[in-house]
Amino acid sequence: MILLPYRITKFALQNFWRNFWLSVITISMLVLTLLSINILLVFNFVTDQAVNYVEDRVEISVYFYEQTTEEQLAGAVAYLRSLSQVRDVEVVTAQEALDRFIKQHADDEEIMQSIETVEDNPFGPTLVVKAESVQDFDFIIQALENPNYQDLIREKDFSNYEEIISGIRGSTERVQWFGYGLTAIFLLIAILIVFNTVRIGIFIHREEIAIMKLVGASSWFVRAPFLLEGIIYSVFALLIVVAILYPVLLTLEPKFSSYFGSTIPLMDHFYHEGIWIFVSELIALILINTISTGLAMRKYLKV
Amino acid sequence: MIQLKNVSKVYPPNVIGVKDVSLHIRPGEFVSIVGQSGTGKSTLSKMLFAEERPTTGKIYIGGWDITNISDQDVPLLRRQIGVVFQDFKLLPKKTVHENVAFALEVSGEKYQRIKKVVPQVLKIVNLSAQADRYPYQLSGGEQQRVVIARALVHRPKIFVADEPTGNLDTINTREIIDLLKKINEFGTTVVLVTHNREVVNALKKRVITLDNGQIVSDVETGRYRI
Ligand SMILES: Nc1ncnc2c1ncn2[C@@H]1O[C@H](COP(=O)(O)OP(=O)(O)O)[C@@H](O)[C@H]1O
Ligand SMILES: [Mg+2]
Numbered sequence: 001m002i003l004l005p006y007r008i009t010k011f012a013l014q015n016f017w018r019n020f021w022l023s024v025i026t027i028s029m030l031v032l033t034l035l036s037i038n039i040l041l042v043f044n045f046v047t048d049q050a051v052n053y054v055e056d057r058v059e060i061s062v063y064f065y066e067q068t069t070e071e072q073l074a075g076a077v078a079y080l081r082s083l084s085q086v087r088d089v090e091v092v093t094a095q096e097a098l099d100r101f102i103k104q105h106a107d108d109e110e111i112m113q114s115i116e117t118v119e120d121n122p123f124g125p126t127l128v129v130k131a132e133s134v135q136d137f138d139f140i141i142q143a144l145e146n147p148n149y150q151d152l153i154r155e156k157d158f159s160n161y162e163e164i165i166s167g168i169r170g171s172t173e174r175v176q177w178f179g180y181g182l183t184a185i186f187l188l189i190a191i192l193i194v195f196n197t198v199r200i201g202i203f204i205h206r207e208e209i210a211i212m213k214l215v216g217a218s219s220w221f222v223r224a225p226f227l228l229e230g231i232i233y234s235v236f237a238l239l240i241v242v243a244i245l246y247p248v249l250l251t252l253e254p255k256f257s258s259y260f261g262s263t264i265p266l267m268d269h270f271y272h273e274g275i276w277i278f279v280s281e282l283i284a285l286i287l288i289n290t291i292s293t294g295l296a297m298r299k300y301l302k303v
Numbered sequence: 304m305i306q307l308k309n310v311s312k313v314y315p316p317n318v319i320g321v322k323d324v325s326l327h328i329r330p331g332e333f334v335s336i337v338g339q340s341g342t343g344k345s346t347l348s349k350m351l352f353a354e355e356r357p358t359t360g361k362i363y364i365g366g367w368d369i370t371n372i373s374d375q376d377v378p379l380l381r382r383q384i385g386v387v388f389q390d391f392k393l394l395p396k397k398t399v400h401e402n403v404a405f406a407l408e409v410s411g412e413k414y415q416r417i418k419k420v421v422p423q424v425l426k427i428v429n430l431s432a433q434a435d436r437y438p439y440q441l442s443g444g445e446q447q448r449v450v451i452a453r454a455l456v457h458r459p460k461i462f463v464a465d466e467p468t469g470n471l472d473t474i475n476t477r478e479i480i481d482l483l484k485k486i487n488e489f490g491t492t493v494v495l496v497t498h499n500r501e502v503v504n505a506l507k508k509r510v511i512t513l514d515n516g517q518i519v520s521d522v523e524t525g526r527y528r529i
Contacts, residue, residue: 004411207392208405214352214388216381216457217409219374 004221011225015201016232023233026190026197030237030289031244033186034281038245040179041277042266046256047172049264054165059130060140061157066094066124068152073125076149080129083143085136090128097123124154134165191292194233198226198296209301223297230289238282245270304330304461304492305351310360312346312516320346320355322516328494330460333487335503336496338513344496347513348465351494352384353377365460382410385454385491387464392450393438399425399449400434406453424452428482444475451482462486465496476502 016023064073073091080089092100098121105111115122131137141156202209212222249266256264270277305328312320321343328334336344349355350362353372361370369380393402400421407417425431428448438446447467454462464483468476480502487493497503503510512520 007408007411208394211394211405211453212409214354214381214386215406215410215453216378218378218411221409221411 008221008224008228012228012232015205015225015229019197019201019204022197022200026193026233027236027240029186029190029193030233030285031240033183033190034237034241034285035244036179036183036186037281038241038277040176040183042249042252043172043175043179045266045269046264047168050260051165051168053260054168055134058134058137059128060137062127062129062144062153063155063157064124064126064152065154066121068124072152073127076127076152079146079149080127080140080143083140085132085139086129087132088130092126092128094121094123094125097126187288191288194230194289194292195296198230198293199300201226201229202296202300222301226293226297227290230293231286234282234285234289237285238278242278304328304332304365305494306363308361310350310357310362312343312350312355313358319343319516321513324360324516324518326511326518326521328492330492331487331490333484333493333506333508334495335506335508335510336494336513337498337503337510339498342513343516344513345465346516348463348494348496351461351463352386353380378410382457383460385457385459385462387447387450387454387462387467389466389469393446395438398435398437399430399441402438402449403453403456406456410457420456424455427455427485428452442475443471444478447471447475447479448482451479451486455486459491461492461494463494463496466498467495468497468499468502473501480506
């Protein structure tokens with residue numbers, strides 16, 4: 001019947017307006033829950049980006065002795081490239097190393113003078129090794145202990161990025177747990193508030209409900225407005241969250257980007273994934289509302 | 304039309320509502336059920352429209368075994384039984400017309416039909432002129448007539464009224480009883496629960512007397528005996 005959806009909507013909207021402040025409180029709680037979830041999502045995204053960013057820049061510089069031949073160097077490069085843990089090997093020849101050094105210290109007269117007094121190039125070739133992930137550095141360092149290359153290597157320079165990254169991860173984890181805890185608390189409160197809103201709604205409409213039942217309204221017709229009201233709450237809550245989130249992201253993105261010195265594509269992420277994020281959040285909200293409403297109706301609505 | 308076979312109702316833990324009641328009400332009858340307070344009159348009438356289920360025994364309405372009627376089928380039963388209760392009120396924020404229309408709306412009736420039926424039943428209860436008033440603008444008797452109109456919208460074959468005159472004075476009571484007689488004359492089976500002696504005596508119809516949940520007398524054209 002086409003009439004029923006119309007009347008159910010009418011009743012649901014009546015419920016909504018008659019308990020306006022209750023509706024506002026319910027929606028606010030849903031908004032808080034959703035916001036904390038979305039802040040977590042943003043936080044996770046930014047952390048991942050930050051860690052990627054750091055990981056991208058982590059490298060081992062392997063300094064070879066000046067007498068290392070090109071064949072030996074090529075062998076070392078091939079060996080390193082054969083390791084699955086190695087993402088990239090950059091070769092810096094002795095001349096390039098010297099050029100870089102001069103360029104770096106061009107302003108320092110003392111160093112420049114001392115360089116000029118040395119006839120031969122004091123630098124050997126250098127390999128700049130990038131790993132697939134931070135955890136792989138130990139393996140790569142060990143691999144370089146290989147007797148074929150060990151004697152050619154003067155020094156391995158490996159700033160301890162692992163500590164930095166596990167530092168990031170460590171503090172992230174704490175914030176994440178806090179976020180999960182907060183979300184769980186909000187979720188629980190939201191469920192209780194929806195439950196209570198429906199309970200009050202049933203109480204306020206008890207006479208109408210009693211009449212509906214006695215004049216032969218189907219129990220579905222009695223229940224549907226309450227369920228629809230839950231869907232209305234969910235949609236409102238989601239719209240409010242989207243309206244809050246996008247401007248916030250818009251202002252945050254340049255801040256994050258300048259902090260990390262590279263673009264954190266927050267807007268891009270929420271633009272492309274937003275539909276899925278918000279659709280699944282809406283479905284989750286509706287599910288919470290439906291379960292909570294169902295429980296309240298089961299307890300207080302004898303139909 | 305209505306048949307009860309050895310019906311008992313025990314409220315948990317062990318309050319007896321009615322005990323071993325058997326009766327048969329034929330189509331078009333007007334039956335009064337009388338008895339003192341707490342003797343099971345309301346329990347009996349509630350079982351007729353499946354507001355309560357019997358603990359033992361069987362109940363048939365128009366040949367339909369509603370003893371263990373499913374929740375899903377209850378609305379179907381209720382659209383065939385008009386119900387008036389003493390504490391079964393009007394919605395204060397709706398007009399007379401809206402109160403009556405409400406019963407049709409929530410049963411999924413089309414607006415065209417609602418437009419047609421509501422004035423018809425308001426005419427039956429003689430309240431056409433008051434259609435746009437709110438309940439607080441009506442007398443007690445008028446309010447009760449609206450309740451009756453609302454119970455008539457589905458053109459029920461059975462009409463159950465539990466103390467419909469409970470709060471009314473003599474004149475209003477007579478009006479309501481006359482209305483019930485009119486409904487009965489249309490062919491509707493009427494079950495009237497009352498403890499009003501004059502009402503029963505004036506009706507000169509079948510009277511079933513309950514005591515302690517049991518039928519103690521059942522006479523055609525009876526009088527109030529307790
Ligand atoms: N919902 C109920 N739960 C428990 N006991 C009830 C309930 N309804 C009625 N009773 C009991 O059943 C008996 C019959 O009540 P009722 O049918 O209302 O009598 P009447 O309508 O004749 O006054 C009474 O003892 C009453 O207390
Ligand atoms: Mg009673």
